Amino acid sequence: MxxxxxxxxxxxxxxxRKKGVSLLLNFPYLIWLCLFVIVPVFIVAAYAFxxxxxxxxxxxxxxxxxYRDNIIDxxxxxxxxxxxxLVLAYPFAYFMTKRSQATQRVMMMLVMLPMWMNLLILxxxxxxxxxxxxxxxxxxxxxxxxxxxMINTPGAVVFGMVYNYFPYMVLPLYSVxxxxxxxxxxxxxxxxxxxxxxxxxxxxxxxMPGVISGITMVFVPSVSTFYISxxxxxxxxxxxxxVIESLVNRVSTRNLGAMLSLVLMVVILICIMIMNRFSDExxxxxx
Amino acid sequence: MKKxxxxxxxxxxxxSVGSCGERNDxxxxxxxxxxxxKDLAGTTLKVYNWGEYISxxxxxxxxxxxxFEKLTGIKxxxxxxxxxxxxxxxxxxxxxxxxxxxxxxxxxxxxxxxxRLETVDVESLSNYQYIxxxxxxxxxxxxxxxxxxxxVGMVGLIYNTTMVEGTIDxxxxxxxxxxxxxxxxxxxPRDAFALAQLILxxxxxxxxxxxxxxxxxxxxxxxxxxxxxxxxxxxxxMEGGNAAMAPYYAGDYLLMKDNNPDLAFVYPKEGVxxxxxxxxVPKGCQNYDAAVLYMNFLMEPEIALANAEALCYASPNxxxxxxxxxxxxxxxxxxxxxxxxPKVQWFHDxxxxxxxxxxxxxxxxxxx
Numbered sequence: 130m131x132x133x134x135x136x137x138x139x140x141x142x143x144x145x146r147k148k149g150v151s152l153l154l155n156f157p158y159l160i161w162l163c164l165f166v167i168v169p170v171f172i173v174a175a176y177a178f179x180x181x182x183x184x185x186x187x188x189x190x191x192x193x194x195x196y197r198d199n200i201i202d203x204x205x206x207x208x209x210x211x212x213x214x215l216v217l218a219y220p221f222a223y224f225m226t227k228r229s230q231a232t233q234r235v236m237m238m239l240v241m242l243p244m245w246m247n248l249l250i251l252x253x254x255x256x257x258x259x260x261x262x263x264x265x266x267x268x269x270x271x272x273x274x275x276x277x278x279m280i281n282t283p284g285a286v287v288f289g290m291v292y293n294y295f296p297y298m299v300l301p302l303y304s305v306x307x308x309x310x311x312x313x314x315x316x317x318x319x320x321x322x323x324x325x326x327x328x329x330x331x332x333x334x335x336x337m338p339g340v341i342s343g344i345t346m347v348f349v350p351s352v353s354t355f356y357i358s359x360x361x362x363x364x365x366x367x368x369x370x371x372v373i374e375s376l377v378n379r380v381s382t383r384n385l386g387a388m389l390s391l392v393l394m395v396v397i398l399i400c401i402m403i404m405n406r407f408s409d410e411x412x413x414x415x416x
Numbered sequence: 417m418k419k420x421x422x423x424x425x426x427x428x429x430x431x432s433v434g435s436c437g438e439r440n441d442x443x444x445x446x447x448x449x450x451x452x453x454k455d456l457a458g459t460t461l462k463v464y465n466w467g468e469y470i471s472x473x474x475x476x477x478x479x480x481x482x483x484f485e486k487l488t489g490i491k492x493x494x495x496x497x498x499x500x501x502x503x504x505x506x507x508x509x510x511x512x513x514x515x516x517x518x519x520x521x522x523x524x525x526x527x528x529x530x531x532r533l534e535t536v537d538v539e540s541l542s543n544y545q546y547i548x549x550x551x552x553x554x555x556x557x558x559x560x561x562x563x564x565x566x567x568v569g570m571v572g573l574i575y576n577t578t579m580v581e582g583t584i585d586x587x588x589x590x591x592x593x594x595x596x597x598x599x600x601x602x603x604x605p606r607d608a609f610a611l612a613q614l615i616l617x618x619x620x621x622x623x624x625x626x627x628x629x630x631x632x633x634x635x636x637x638x639x640x641x642x643x644x645x646x647x648x649x650x651x652x653x654m655e656g657g658n659a660a661m662a663p664y665y666a667g668d669y670l671l672m673k674d675n676n677p678d679l680a681f682v683y684p685k686e687g688v689x690x691x692x693x694x695x696x697v698p699k700g701c702q703n704y705d706a707a708v709l710y711m712n713f714l715m716e717p718e719i720a721l722a723n724a725e726a727l728c729y730a731s732p733n734x735x736x737x738x739x740x741x742x743x744x745x746x747x748x749x750x751x752x753x754x755x756x757x758p759k760v761q762w763f764h765d766x767x768x769x770x771x772x773x774x775x776x777x778x779x780x781x782x783x784x
Contacts, residue, residue: 181768195776198783256649260658278597281644359603363644367782375604379501380508381771 170394176387181380189388196372196389200396203369206283206358207351210290214298214347215340217291222302222339223332226309240299243292252289252360259285259361281363289357297346305339306332345404349397369393440473441482447718448487450542452709457489461706464503464514466693467496469567471719471726478722484713490706507532513700515707518566521692525556526765533562534697536708543715551732554692555762563694564711565732567667567723570760571607571689572749574650574669578678579660587615587684589661591634596641598660600653603645605778606763607689608635611663614686614761621764625773632777636784645782654679666749667729681749687759692732 180186225236243251258264259279266276279285309332317327355370362368369389376386463481473479481492497503500523506512507527519527527533538544538560551565575584579598590599590611602608610620612631622628643659651668653659655675669681695714697707713719717735724731725743730750736742737751744750752758 192776195779199779253652257652257656260653260656262656262658360649364639364642364782367779372779372782376775378499379771379775380505381768382775383505385772385775 173387173390173394176384177391180384189384190392192385193388193392196369199367199369199372200389200393202366203352203354204396206286206290206366206368207348207354210287210294210351211344211348213287214291214295215344218295218298218302218343219340222299222306225299225303226307237303240296244296248293249356251293252357255289255292256280256360280361281365283362283365286358286362286366286368289361290351290354293357294347294350297350298343301339301342301346302336303339305336309335341404341407345401348400352397353393440476441479441486443478443483443487443716443718445487448716449546450712450716452487452713454489456703456706456709458491459703459706460491460493461516461703461710462493462495462512462514462701463516463710464495464497464506464512465516465518467498469496469518469693469727470494471722474726477726478719480714480719480722483719484710487713488706488709490703490709492710507698510700513702514698515701515703516695516710517698518693518695520763521554521556521694522763522765524563524694524696527696527698528557528562529765532699534699534701534704535561536563536697536711538564538711541708541712541715543712543717546715546717546720546733546735548732548734548737551692554694555764557694563696564715565692565694566714567693567727567729568732569665569667569691569729570683570758571610571663572666572669572681572683572758573661574654574664574672574679574681575661576654576657576659576676576678577680579657583680584661584682585685587611587663587686589684590663591638591641593641595660597643599638599641600644600646600650600659600662601638601642602663603647605774607663608645608781609774609778610689610761610763612638614684614688617686620689620761621766623767623770628770628774628777632774632781635781639781639784665729667727669749670728670744670747683752683756683758685758687761690760690762 177189178185178187180188225233228236256263260266261276261278261280263280265279269276313331313335314327317331322330353370353373354368355374358366358368359371373386373389373393376382376389471477471480473482481494484490485492497506500520503517503519504523504526507514507517524533541564544564547565551568552560554565557563573584573587573589575589580589580595589595590601592599601611609628609631612634613620613622613627616627616630616634618627618631644653646653646662650659650662650664651672654662654664654672657676657678666681669679673679673681695711697704697711701707714723715733717733717739720731720733720736721739721742724733724736728744728750731737737745739745748756
């Protein structure tokens with residue numbers, strides 16, 4: 130055997146060994162994935178295609194029309210919430226990267242702070258702040274100003290969603306923006322590019338992967354939001370997440386809830402695929 | 417400096433943990449009417465009850481489970497659920513077994529029909545004599561073969577007297593445009609539909625789709641005046657004066673009234689929904705003897721009194737109702753006199769078809 134051939138064999142052996150190691154290292158995650166991600170999806174599907182007695186049926190899907198408005202509403206609210214979050218989070222993340230390391234750490238902690246608290250308690254607190262006789266209105270009244278209706282409005286729901294998902298937008302944006310090499314901006318400036326043009330032609334394109342993954346990470350949970358919408362929105366909104374929650378809670382309508390859940394999953398998947406189209410062109414990676 | 421603060425915090429933490437370690441778990445043995453021994457000591461009893469539905473030692477009340485453990489040596493493994501349906505699906509799934517459950521009337525009807533309950537010779541329990549006759553032979557357990565009543569309650573209309581003119585005597589107030597934006601209602605189909613059904617004079621357990629259609633139409637008319645559909649958020653909203661009126665349970669009204677004296681309560685003239693939660697032993701239990709002992713224990717006048725004080729629901733126990741120390745003795749809301757007693761209707765277990773029918777209507781109502 131020639132040296133070259135020998136090297137080839139050795140390399141191939143190395144490669145298979147590497148493959149083996151990576152499989153071994155990934156094994157726990159694979160099991161996890163199967164058990165807690167794949168299996169639940171199949172259980173949801175099984176419920177969606179059966180009736181309460183367990184017999185196969187497509188009857189559940191025939192009732193999809195009843196919930197059309199809820200699904201459409203949920204997507205509209207999710208889009209609004211995502212847009213608002215992006216507009217708020219982008220400048221925040223950008224200026225955060227301009228601060229000293231210590232300040233950045235403090236700012237990051239402040240962003241994450243709401244995530245340390247239980248969502249239910251948090252939402253309840255927001256309710257108390259925004260109530261008709263809540264903290265804000267009492268403050269306004271004490272200053273001799275009129276009360277404003279905040280709770281039980283669509284705006285309150287959007288506020289709740291933005292408030293809750295803000296960190297998911299800031300984190301990917303921050304990590305992308307902080308990696309942009311300042312030399313690129315200097316080069317652009319040297320070549321006569323002004324502030325706005327530097328942002329438009331250097332920073333924005335380079336931060337697109339962060340924007341896309343931020344949008345995905347906010348949009349997906351927003352669509353299926355529940356509880357927040359119910360508590361803050363009163364009767365003004367009826368999101369699909371709340372509908373599913375109430376359906377699944379009752380044994381007799383669990384199959385219907387599973388059907389809606391499955392449909393929602395498919396629609397979200399399609400949305401993500403469309404998003405990936407965008408991110409592919411920008412060389413981003415997400416899902 | 418940091419160290420001093422840290423050790424101070426640690427001290428506070430330890431102190432606060434220590435202070436809540438003392439629990440009232442002793443019941444005066446001379447007050448107990450039944451016989452208890454330690455024959456079953458060392459065994460475990462799994463109790464599955466509604467959340468916040470037993471006197472648990474908070475605010476110096478008696479810790480009922482701890483008292484039972486101390487008395488019998490049986491270890492009580494206690495877990496809770498938020499609604500009958502959750503309890504039901506947990507029980508049916510077979511993932512867990514329980515020795516004691518405390519479901520509501522219609523759920524007991526379903527469990528008996530599906531043969532999921534053990535029979536219990538309740539007449540042989542020494543404390544069963546204290547159960548008021550009007551709560552024996554109820555529709556879901558006509559022969560008293562499976563259950564003993566734990567709590568009784570009725571739904572009524574709670575309103576804020578500073579926000580509502582005059583007095584209210586009808587469920588129709590919940591449709592009154594004058595109070596638009598200040599009205600709350602139930603956030604679950606069965607209870608919400610019941611209000612419309614009572615106004616329409618229907619049977620709450622109707623299986624006629626036309627009845628449900630009519631009730632749904634009425635509920636849709638209500639949507640524009642509603643502030644929100646709520647369950648336990650009602651406490652916050654009514655206590656804080658953020659809403660003018662809401663339907664809820666009589667016992668919960670008494671709790672709210674403690675925090676907001678402006679609140680008033682009425683059983684509307686169209687009638688109200690009544691419920692009874694009863695103690696049962698599900699099939700598959702692993703400690704039947706201990707379960708029966710626990711059943712008897714819950715009917716102990718002293719224990720039932722502690723529960724009645726802590727929960728504020730009406731007690732089916734005659735010894736509690738006539739007890740001189742009982743805060744709500746002769747309370748006309750929990751124990752209305754015969755002439756003040758509203759018309760009552762029970763929920764029955766509904767067939768799957770009807771449930772699905774009104775659930776679909778409910779989505780329409782929510783979207784209106």
